[in-house]
Every structure is written in structure tokens, then in C-alpha cells.
Amino acid sequence: MVTTIIICLVKLVACKSRNVLLETLIFVSLLGLTSALAYQGLLGGDVVYKHGANVEDHSDGLDCLADPSDFIEDE
Numbered sequence: 001m002v003t004t005i006i007i008c009l010v011k012l013v014a015c016k017s018r019n020v021l022l023e024t025l026i027f028v029s030l031l032g033l034t035s036a037l038a039y040q041g042l043l044g045g046d047v048v049y050k051h052g053a054n055v056e057d058h059s060d061g062l063d064c065l066a067d068p069s070d071f072i073e074d075e
Contacts, residue, residue: 003033 007029014022047053 003029007033 007026010022011026014026
């Protein structure tokens with residue numbers, strides 16, 4: 001969020017001064033910020049879906065490979 005505010009302030013300065021080099025720098029920094037946010041989302045998804053972080057009763061997915069007859073209770 002802080003980076004976005006800084007980029008916004010620099011963008012305002014660039015618009016006032018009509019500096020093309022500064023506008024290009026802002027565009028590249030926005031691309032970098034977007035890439036960093038996408039990467040952070042990827043890492044967060046890995047933590048939740050692969051490792052079960054902050055999920056109660058997490059299963060590693062191996063239960064579905066077990067023989068279903070093992071789970072049937074004898075009456």
C-alpha cells in the first residue's frame with residue numbers, strides 16, 4: 001500500500017512536469033508491483049492449499065488413496 005501511494009505521488013509530479021522518462025519509470029514500477037502482488041498470492045495459496053496453514057483438520061490428500069473398505073465399520 002505504501003508503494004502504491006509513493007507511485008501515485010510520483011505520478012502526480014510527472015503529470016505536472018510532463019516528464020516522459022519519469023512516466024516510463026512509473027509504468028515499469030507498476031509492472032513490478034503487480035508482479036510482486038501476483039507472486040505473493042501464489043505463495044499464500046501454496047501455504048494454504050499445500051501445507052494447510054490456518055486450516056483445522058488438514059489432510060495431506062493421502063486419505064483418498066486409501067482402500068475404502070478400511071473405513072467401513074463392521075456392524
